[in-house]
Amino acid sequence: MTTKSKNSRTYKSYHIWSWTLRIFHWTYAISIIILIFTGLIINNPPVLSSFTVEKANFFFSNVRQLHFIAGYFLISAMILRLYLLFFGNKYEKIADFIPINKQNFKSLIHTIKYYLYLTPHSEGAKGHNVLAGTIYVLTFLFSLIMILTGLYMLYPETGWIKSLGSFLFGTQQSARALHYLLFWFFPIFILTHLYILVWHEIREPEGLISSIVSGKKFSRSTDLQ
């Protein structure tokens, strides 16, 4: 075995992500991307219309409309994920990928080392590794804040939303500032997420990228025994 070269390792595929999780992922991803672009426009809208041109375009309203629709898709995706956090399969449950026990904590440290090139081997987590999992939980919380601040701004006169919003965030302006600052987390997240995926695939071909479409991941066959 020792002479076996790197390229001839054998891998076995195993099912990991349920279709619910995959639907969540893509709903979430697409809505976030739409939200980012429409959000940027809402923050600083271009002036495309005036009474001096003949055509009305309703551009800004449509952009806002799109932002709100994408927002509702985001909410739906979050509800799905929330359900899976507690009732999903073994790898989808929250306990699998946050540092709540010794073993998870160890693998968190391991992954950080691996990403810093301090150790050559990935720890080969079956589901999310703990570092990724922790970041995902953080992303989940940030999305929740985005949703709540967003709803507060969208429904400024709706009793319970207004009470909840002002209780959590204070004035509309505070909510808006928070909504804007947290916004920046998402493009950064996407960038890092994609980079690490590709990086990981090159070093350890576990099929991370295709897994979110097919639901299947690959593992070194020795690991599975």
Add this chain to the structure above:
Amino acid sequence: MLELKELSRRDFLRICTAITATLGLPFTYVETVQSAVQAKRKPTVIWLHFMECTGCSETLLRASHPPLGRFLLEIVDLPYHETLMAGAGLQAEESLHKAVKENKGEFILVVEGAVSTKDGGIYCQIGGRPALQILKEVAKDAKLVIAYGTCATFGGIQSADPNPTGAVGVSEIIGTSKLINVSGCPPNPYNLLATVAYLLTFNRVPPLDEFKRPLFAYGRRIHDHCERRAHFDEGRFAESFGDEGHKRGYCLYKLGCKGPVTYANCMTLKFCDIGAWPIGAGHPCLGCTEPDFWDKMTPFYEHLKDVPIPGGGIISNAEKIGAIALAGAGLAIAVHAGAGFVKKALKNRANDENKKEEGA
């Protein structure tokens, strides 16, 4: 002494009508409101001034047609108001004590201006006593307290960072159990009169929002009822003062308008009885009715706040911070990928050397 214009019967009715409309009541209620505010026994109002510019009282007095200040005197008994009263010095102090004693538990207290709390409140004293102490004493015996103007409601400019005198709004001193906040810088005098009229007509406190402001006046955001809203939806914006869009009366969103985050009724009530108001005049809303507006709504001509960087005390534009963070992430990725390549190259070289040695 200040002279208030005479109040004719016709003016009186006009104001009653305006107040009824401000309260959102139908026209048929005008008579009810009018007879309620004209009742025999006028409620006593004690008016205290603390750290402020007196602009709140000014709006009431300078509303010259019809004379709102005179109207207020018609409907309430006002034994103590530092700007209006004839008495001064000890004589004035005495009238305050007398009024409080005689109307214990009955009078309405109107407070104008913020209260200093630092160093025992010595930065605002009247007759040698800190405002803090005066407020506590007088409010204790009041039936209701109306904080009038943003300084009294939320601290105003006195409480803006770094707040050297520890200025706070009335709610921080006496709690909110019997408080009504009529905020604004300056507040619209009709909102004060309408609040008083509501109390007299219905004998209860009007429905209030989360910040204790009457919902009839602070229940809707400026933006959701703004006369320039159609321009906003269509994407017609003024981009700088005096540009083509500004001249044509387009939406002021890009000039930092705080209408989208500000609850007030300026857009329907307007000011000075001539239908003027900031956005109507081409100036973006500053959000003066909202808590901490000097800290949170500035810079006034950008619609988002600057963000202090922890530790450094440097203030930078929120937009810049995001861009820097994003660029930082990109850089980190590049460094990480670069490190990977370098490492691999080093490893390959080491391998080659090993092989060479083995071969030798």
